[in-house]
Amino acid sequence: MSVVICFAAGVFGVFFNILNPGRISLVPENAVITPGKMRAGPAQKPVPGTAQKNKEKIKTAVVLNPKILPPVVKPALKNKTEVRVVLPLVIEKPAATKEAVLAVKVDDRTVNLEQAKLLFDGKKAVFVDARPEYTYIDKHIKGAISLSASRFNFQYEQKKEDLNKEELYVVYCSSVTCHLSDFVADYLRENGFKNVKKFTAGWDSWVAAGFPVEGLKVKVNGGKNE
């Protein structure tokens, strides 16, 4: 009977999801690869004859954007039968001058680490931490405010008076695999915020780069955060 109850409830849940305004797709997002959503994915075997072309593309990408792109070619690249390549998907967007980088992102909904740092330095954006509140209290990007995905409505009600809808908001969560910032960015847009961008690389990359953070668990040592 336990199995029957669970099955019936599960079927009901699937049908309810169709009617639910906050419904989600039952097909995971990364199962459907669209050009706009592509990120560095699992290793793929290249089509014969494309290995050299790929190598050149990768070289170009690493030169253009050395900080962001991880090592993309495994040592086995020399062996043509065992080539496994992960193509970086930002190769069409070469890194340029600081001004150009900032100009590029105007129509974009995301910012990368460099752009985020430039916005941070220029105090041109309000950083929004989409991670859980207790994580924010421990450590967060210096000056960021907390609007966590799971408590958004509650926190937003408390803070909305202080938020200027015309300002630029940069929402971040843990890393590229975290989607909390997607929700918070959408919630903000639904609430009339016109200029909301997602800092895709998120907290992990910010910390790894040694950029300014603050919080209860941040020790300050000679002006440098630990």
Next chain:
Amino acid sequence: MNKLFANKKILLALRLLMGSVFILASIDKIFNPAVFSSVLREYKLLPEILIPLVSVTLPWMEFFAGLLIILNIFSQSVALIMILFNTGYILGITINLAWGLAHECGCFTLFGWNEPISGSTIARDLFFVLLCVPILFYASNEFKYKSK
């Protein structure tokens, strides 16, 4: 001891308590499956392909389990479901704590309540398992509304 747990009033109190707990735990997840799926993803225990399905079905399983046990319908079966669910949660949280992961519990998010996984969440789930044991052994497993 057997007489104590077989007491109708105690069983009724346990059913009402566990039913309320499961219903309260499910409500927010039912209406915000997207956020719940993010929490499930943070546990890093389920394959990506299963996460959307689990996030839309699990809250309803919790809801119906809570509803049925309050109505005293198939209470023993529902108690078994609750024990299995709570055991699963305990295992999941324990594994994540052992891995050093710190993230939301995803247990009760109603009224903006939010808590991280911790020893206390494990202790609470263990307590819920213990509360379900008398229902599993002494409650009715029939389709009837009235308390035994």
